[in-house]
Amino acid sequence: MNPNWKNFLADHGARFEAEDISDFGDARSELESAASDSVMAPLAQFGLIRATGEEAAGFLHNLFSNDVQHLGRDRAERCGFCSPKGRLLADFLLWREGHDYLLQLSADIQPAILKKLGMYVLRSKVKLADAGDDLVLLGIAGSGMAAAVKLLGIDFPTATLGVARFDGGTAIRLDERRCQLALRQDAASQVWETLASQLRPVGTPAWRWLEIEAGIPHITSRTQEEFVPQMANLELLGGVSFTKGCYPGQEVVARTKYLGKVKRRTYRAHIDGGCPLAGTDLYSPDLPEQSCGKVIEAAPSPAGGCELLASMLMTSAEGGEVRVGSADGLRLAFRSLPYPLE
DSSP states (O other), rough: OOOHHHHHHHHTOOOETTTTEEEOOOOOHHHHHHHSOOOEEOOEEEEEEEEETTHHHHHTTTTBSSSTOOOOOOEEEEEEETTEEEEEEEEEEEEETHHHHHHHGGGHHHHHHHHHHTTTTTTSSSSSOOOOTTTTEEEEESSTTTHHHHHTTTOOOOOOTTTEEEEEEEEEETTTTTTEEEHHHHHHHHHHHHHTTTTTEOOOHHHHHHHHHTTTTOOTOOOOOOOGGGGGTTTTOOEEESSSOOOTHHHHHHHHHHHHHHEEEEEEEEEOOOEEEEEEEETTTEEEEEEEEEEEEEEOOOTTSSSEEEEHHHHHHHTTOOOEEESOOBBEEEEOOSSSSO
């Protein structure tokens, strides 16, 4: 996170745990506001990579699970970066800025992914760089979202993952009640002050809960190479093209689809207890001696306890008795996702 932006947030009440923002003074109340009111959250949990150059589109297209070549300037897309075995090394939200491409991913894996992508550049006319010092990410959610962004003069997109540009940066509509802003550093503080009259600041846990409610899992260092894209519902989120051609792991991803071998999916669930770490194993009676899945993300729930996204065997989920950490751990209470599990 840019030090100037971090200092600005601290001056406005942000409390930090490492690089994450734990809260703005009242974590429990902020969670409740995220569920019922209109909020804004600095997205410190994400990092950015900028791809520049005349061959940037083709370079990314040949590495990622989605179609980058045909991505328009008015759209963003989700995509994955896989190992040769088809396991996710990272997931991205990707959009264009002028002739450049911006890749948003979990901050804890950003340095390693930037380095790994750089290994593929070779003679390609593309440059990759950390964009975290150039741009600030800010999430907005709630019924007041549209009115708030209108204060910024944004012609707000109506379609999910639609992109609009304004003087301070770029706005991306994430879903019906959430959007995010990618702001120039020199505009971020003024945008914050403008939005603060309409929106309550909240910390990382509140936004993570909103992501879980939306069924959007993110790959972190604890879950790299654990899932093929279908296990993380990535193709259900529009993050996989099955017609674009080759990329690392493409054969495994395609085989999983066309041979009907999707045996694991990501589910949303609640537990009456503290939040487990990403990567924590899950257990069910149908597989008493081995794990049936793993937690991908977890966050405190406004209703108490913890909500999580976890990838697991579909047969275990259908059995209804899945527990966290051990065979006698806390039992998952399954919740609905905003999209069908096909």
